[in-house]
Structures are given as C-alpha cells and as structure tokens.
Amino acid sequence: MDNFLKNLGILLVVLGTVVLVLSFSFGWVDYNWVDGTALLLVVVGIVVHIIMNKRIQG
Numbered sequence: 001m002d003n004f005l006k007n008l009g010i011l012l013v014v015l016g017t018v019v020l021v022l023s024f025s026f027g028w029v030d031y032n033w034v035d036g037t038a039l040l041l042v043v044v045g046i047v048v049h050i051i052m053n054k055r056i057q058g
Helices: 001-007 008-024 032-057
Strands: none
Touching: 001 008, 001 032, 008 032
C-alpha cells in the first residue's frame, strides 16, 4: 500500500495522458469535459507527486 501511495501522482499523470490519447483516437476532441478531466488528472497528479516526495524526504 505504501508503494502505491508513493506512485499515486505518477499514475494520475499517466492516466490523464491516456485519456488525452484516447480522446484523440476516438475523435472526442470537440468535448471540453474530456479535455478538462484529463487536465484535472494531470494537475492533481503533479501536486500529489510533489506532496508525496516532500513527505518521503522530509
């Protein structure tokens, strides 16, 4: 479980990029909610990654 929490930020960023690739592949680029969801996942993933790294090192 500890390893999962350590990598949660990276997993969220990867999930956001997968959503972007799938939306491009299926032609969903005209829907803002798909792009917004992907953006939210990437931003939250970066923030979680920074917070978890500070807790591990500090």
